[in-house]
Amino acid sequence: MTSHPPRIAAWLLRTLGSGNEIEVLLGDLIEEYLAGRSRTWFWWQVLVAVFVTFLDDVRAHPLLTARAAAVGMITLVALDYLAFKALNAVEFFGHPWPGISVAADHVAGGVRAPTTIMSSWFYLYEPLLTLLAKLATACASAWLVARLHGRLRTCAVLAFTATLVLTRIYARGIAPVLSPDAPQLAFWFSSVWYQGARELAPLFMSLLGGLGWQSHRAVAVR
Amino acid sequence: MERQLLTDFELMILLAILRVGDAAYGVPIAREIEETGGRPVALASVYTALGRLQHRGLVTSTTGEPTAERGGRSKRFFKLTGKGLRAVKATRRSLMALWDGVPALKGGLA
Numbered sequence: 018m019t020s021h022p023p024r025i026a027a028w029l030l031r032t033l034g035s036g037n038e039i040e041v042l043l044g045d046l047i048e049e050y051l052a053g054r055s056r057t058w059f060w061w062q063v064l065v066a067v068f069v070t071f072l073d074d075v076r077a078h079p080l081l082t083a084r085a086a087a088v089g090m091i092t093l094v095a096l097d098y099l100a101f102k103a104l105n106a107v108e109f110f111g112h113p114w115p116g117i118s119v120a121a122d123h124v125a126g127g128v129r130a131p132t133t134i135m136s137s138w139f140y141l142y143e144p145l146l147t148l149l150a151k152l153a154t155a156c157a158s159a160w161l162v163a164r165l166h167g168r169l170r171t172c173a174v175l176a177f178t179a180t181l182v183l184t185r186i187y188a189r190g191i192a193p194v195l196s197p198d199a200p201q202l203a204f205w206f207s208s209v210w211y212q213g214a215r216e217l218a219p220l221f222m223s224l225l226g227g228l229g230w231q232s233h234r235a236v237a238v239r
Numbered sequence: 240m241e242r243q244l245l246t247d248f249e250l251m252i253l254l255a256i257l258r259v260g261d262a263a264y265g266v267p268i269a270r271e272i273e274e275t276g277g278r279p280v281a282l283a284s285v286y287t288a289l290g291r292l293q294h295r296g297l298v299t300s301t302t303g304e305p306t307a308e309r310g311g312r313s314k315r316f317f318k319l320t321g322k323g324l325r326a327v328k329a330t331r332r333s334l335m336a337l338w339d340g341v342p343a344l345k346g347g348l349a
Contacts, residue, residue, distance in 0.1 A: 020300075022310070036286070036287075036290065038286040038289075038290065038315065040312055041264075041265065041286070041312065041313065041314065041315045042282055042283060042286050043267065043310070043312060044309035044310060044313065044314065045264070045266050045282050045309070047308075047310040047312070048266060048307050048308055048309045049282075051308055051329055061281075061328065062282055062283065063286070065281040065283050066281070066283030067286050069281065069283040069284055070283065073287050073290075092294075145294030
C-alpha cells in the first residue's frame with residue numbers, strides 16, 4: 018500500500034460531492050485509508066459519496082433539479098438543430114453537407130450512400146465534424162445549466178447528464194419501432210467512441226463547472 | 240406535526256453515538272454500526288443521515304482540531320440532544336409495542 022490516498026478519487030470527491038461535510042468526510046476516508054483500508058475501498062466510498070450527496074440534493078431541491086434537466090435538454094435540442102442547419106448550409110469541396118443519415122449509411126455498409134461523396138476525406142471529416150458539433154452543443158448546454166444553478170451547479174449538471182444518458186438509452190430501445198432508417202441509425206449511434214464522447218461531454222463540463230466552483234469557494238473561504 | 244419516530248438507520252446512528260460516547264465522529268460511528276449492528280455502511284450515508292438529524296435538532300456537532308493523519312482535516316464530533324434521546328426512547332417504545340404480542344416472535348421462533 019502507498020502512503021498517499023488516491024489523488025484522483027479525492028479530487029473527484031471534492032469536485033462532484035456536495036454538502037458542508039465533504040472535507041470532514043475526506044478526512045475520515047484518509048484516516049481509514051492510512052489505517053489500512055484498500056484503494057478499492059477508498060474509491061468505492063468516494064463513488065457512493067458522490068451518488069449519495071447527489072440524491073440528497075435532488076431530494077432537497079426536486080423542482081430545481083427537474084428544471085436543470087429540462088433546461089439542459091431543451092437547450093441541447095435547440096443547439097443541435099442550429100448546428101445541423103449550419104452544417105447543411107456549408108459546402109465542402111464542392112459537395113453539400115449530407116447530414117448524419119449519409120454517415121449512418123457509410124457506417125452501416127454504404128448501401129445507400131451516394132457514390133459522388135464516397136471520397137476518403139469525407140469518410141473521416143463528415144463523422145468527425147458531426148461529432149465535434151455534437152460535443153460542442155452538449156458542452157454548451159451543460160455550461161448553461163451550470164451557470165443558471167449557482168450553488169447547486171454540480172447537482173444540476175449531474176441531473177442533466179443523467180437525463181441525457183437515460184433518454185439515449187430509451188431512444189435506442191424504441192428506435193427500431195419508430196423509423197425504417199432506425200437500424201442504420203442504431204448502428205451509427207452504437208459506435209463506442211461516438212456514443213461515449215457524446216455522453217461524456219456534459220459530465221466533462223460538470224467537472225469543469227465543479228472545479229470552477231471549488232476554486233471560487235476556496236477564494237471565498239480565504 | 241414533525242416526525243418523531245426514527246428510521247432504522249437513524250436509530251442505529253443515534254445508538255452508535257451513545258455507545259461511542261465523547262469520541263463520536265464519522266469513523267467510529269460507522270465502525271460501531273458495522274461491528275455491533277452487523278450492517279455494512281458507507282461513510283457518506285452516515286454523514287448524510289447525521290446532517291438530517293442535526294437539521295431536526297436531534298444531534299449537535301463540534302469541530303475538532305486538524306490532524307496530520309487526516310491530511311490536515313478536522314473531525315466533526317456528534318452528540319445527542321435531549322430531543323434526540325427522547326426520539327430514541329419513543330422509537331424503542333413503538334417498536335417494543337409492535338414486537339409484543341406477535342405470536343411468531345415468541346419463544347425464539349423468529
